[in-house]
Amino acid sequence: MKLFELLLVVLTLASGLILLGEKLYFAKRRAQRAGLLDTEPVMVDYARAFFPVLAIVLVVRSFIAEPYKIPSSSMMPNLLIGDFILVNKFSYGLRLPLNNAKVVPFGEPKRGDVVVFHFPGHSDNDPAKGENFIKRVIGVPGDQIEFQGNGLILNGEPVTYDNKGLYAGHNGQGEGSSLLVEHLPGRTHTVLETDYARGQGQWTVPAGKYLVMGDNRDNSDDGRFWGLLPEENLRGKAFLIWLNCSGWFCKDGFEPSRIGTAIH
Structure with a gap:
């Protein structure tokens, strides 16, 4: 995902700069030198064709909604492996692509929100650091939480x-896990648990941090193990399943019943 984001930004900027240079300098120079019938370079033709598409994709993906695919079982039973979801990118403020810096602050995560974020990592050397993770907000600033x-x-x-x-x-x-309905204040959702409870502890959530957990409580690498989530790592709020497809070309399964399912 990070590579695609970088490539999208680079291609959008490159095609935009080509068109800008063509309009401000190269077109006039060709007109003076060879007349108005002189043909445009192939690079300009490509930039003119692709720049609007790239710019629209970049704006939509960065500031409106972004697709993700669920790779693990940590959010079962609510999100399944192979679910393709949409994430609202302006729920918690507008952020720049690549560095995720917030440029327009508005909205904060609420207890019970399902959020996508850049994984802060178990350590500075964690190879997964910066990858996109998805969990549920359990603790917001000011909360005192115990999990036993x-x-x-x-x-x-x-x-x-x-x-x-x-x-x-x-x-x-x-299979065989207990299916429970968890009643957070103002929010209700389902969780899974087994007889092998993990991640016991106590947390006080300071300003600018959140405690996040997976709904599959005993099969989730979440804030109980690597700490509180910094606000600046947030990417957006998951709100819709638009497809469920496992394997290349859905060879391992396709579930049309999940299309259009809201994420709660």
Whole structure:
């Protein structure tokens, strides 16, 4: 994704600069030297054809909505491997491509939001540092959170759960886990848990940080293990599943029922 973003920015700038140079200098020079019937260079033709498309894609992808594919089971049962999702890029402020710097601040993550972010890494040498991850916001600035025995205690109050029985699984993932409805204040969503609870601990969330967890609680590498998420790492809020397709050309499965599913 980072390579594609870099390539998109470079191609957009290059084609734009070619067109600008053509308009301000090279077209006039050719007209003076060879007359108005002199043909444009092939590079200018390509830039004229591709620049509008590249610019639109860059603007939409950077500031409006960006597609992602779910690669792991950490957000089951709500997001499945092979789900293609859309992420609202202006929910938490407008950010520049490449460096993710916020240029127009507005909106903050709310408890229960499903967010995409640049992984801060377990260490500075973590090869996954900077990659796109997706988790759910559990703690916002000012929260005190305790996670013990697969149960959350939020600001001194235990979070309640409804047990919906055993999860049937999806493509061999999550089968036999307990399916629970978790009632965060003002937000309700499903989670999975097993008999092997992981990630016990306590956290106080300071300003500018968030505690994020996967919905597949015992199969998620999240903030319980690598710490609190800095606000500047946020990419946007996941809001829609637009396709589910596993494997090249959907050879491992296609689930039309998931198309258009809202992410809660």
